[in-house]
Amino acid sequence: MAVDLLLGLQWGDEGKGKIVDVLTKNYDIIARFQGGPNAGHTLEFDGIKHVLHTIPSGIFHPNAVNIVGNGVVIDPVIFKKELDNLVKFDIDILPKLLISRKAHLILPTHRLLDAASEASKGKAKIGSTLKGIGPTYMDKTGRNGIRVGDLEMDDWKEKYRHLADKHEAMIKFYDVDVQYDLNELEVDFFKAVEELKKLTFIDSEEYIYQAQASGKTILAEGAQGSLLDIDFGTYPFVTSSNTTAAGACTGLGVAPNRIGEVLGIFKAYTTRVGSGPFPTELFDEDGKTMARVGNEFGATTGRARRCGWLDLVALKYAVQVNGVTQLMMMKADVLSGFKTLKVCTAYNYKGKTIHHLPYNIEEQNVSPVYTELKGWDKDLTGLSAADELPEALNDYITFLEENLEVPVKIVSVGPDRTQTIYR
Ligand code: IMP
DSSP, X not given: OOEEEEEEOSSSOSSHHHHHHHHGGGOSEEEEOSBOTTOOEEEEETTEEEEESSSOTTTXXXXXXXXXXXXXXXXXXXXXHHHHHHGGGTOOHHHHEEEETTOEEOOHHHHHHHHHHHHHHGGGOOOOOOSSHHHHHHHHHTTOOOBGGGGGSTTHHHHHHHHHHHHHHHHHHHTSOOOOOHHHHHHHHHHHHHHHTTSEEEOHHHHHHHHHHTTOOEEEEOOSOGGGOTTTSSTTSSOSSOOSHHHHHHHHTOOGGGEEEEEEEEESSEEEOSSSOOTTBOOSHHHHHHHHHTTOBXXXXXXXXXXXXXXXXXXXXXXXXXXXXXXXXXOGGGGTTOSEEEEEEEEEETTEEESXXXXXXXXXXXXXXXXXXXXXXXXXXXXXSGGGSOHHHHHHHHHXXXXXXXXXEEEEOSSBTTOEEEO
16 A cells, blocks of 8 residues: 655644544554654644644554654653653553654754754744754764664663763854753653663564555654755755655655655645744734634744745645645634635745745745635634535635645644544
């Protein structure tokens, strides 16, 4: 069976956790392929809200196997907290959660390096979640990293010490004020590593190959969004992994010709957390309304998210880079009550009208060209069928489908599993 992908098409926070949770019943295996605890995937059901950072969003389903793939970076301390939070749900974790030996570990000093690097950037800071993501991927590509499989070797603590000492020297080099007590951080780290070692480590590329060969259905769950991709995002204001479809191939060991459906998730408007360009950002009451109604605060850091109109130019780019075959529109309910909705369909770029995402989308280079569409008043949160959607919302969706040339299959009208409309 082919592996289906589920990817965020904007700057993250599109609602991937909810959709994976809704779709899990169709899959035997859910696999994360990149990112780490910078992600915050929110799931809501039975009146309880759950936030997962590293553990795949299929963990609450009785039968799904969840894999943390080789492309993921794992912070044992945060991972342990996630596991501790699951205890009360009486989930039989051991057979349901498998970890790739090739996934890299986030060390306490990676987090400190992240903080030092951001502090040294002053106004140019990326707005990182400071979870140590960048420094860990730097050590991965620099061939210095420590992997989950190393924990099975006798000499891993020597490797650890060597790397942590090097990191401490680097932190000094930044010459910024980062206070820390590494001994204290290491007590937590080594305790958490012991917990991690109780889980099953696998050669995930082989596991997935065999699972495919035996007809198992697999969903690869992306983290962050396409515009945060290290290659195709708004560099340097991006994360340090490939968040786009190709990342699933390298982050799980799945061959490109084994990818099936590519499910692209987007919000009915746009949000961004952290720094970086955002052409359709709103600074007026409309933006504040989106933030308030949409409860736009980061699931990982609690930071307020910046809000703006839907950017079809950027969305089209993400659809193309990922080869999206089906779209899922989230948070349609948040737009109820706007008289007019604006959608960015082109950019004014250095005096010209363009329809693609150029190299520079900073404010001084790009201004959005909007098409206005009629809004709707109806509260959508209690709806359950496509034929109950207001006409103006159907028109909004049709407009997007015509521009993106991909069908919108799911419309989400609230955070709960049940608030999901299939088209
Ligand atoms: P980092 O990956 O934590 O270093 O953060 C780099 C940039 O990506 C920052 O602007 C973060 O706010 C953003 N970012 C990282 N992870 C997420 C996410 O899961 N959702 C939304 N933004 C994210």
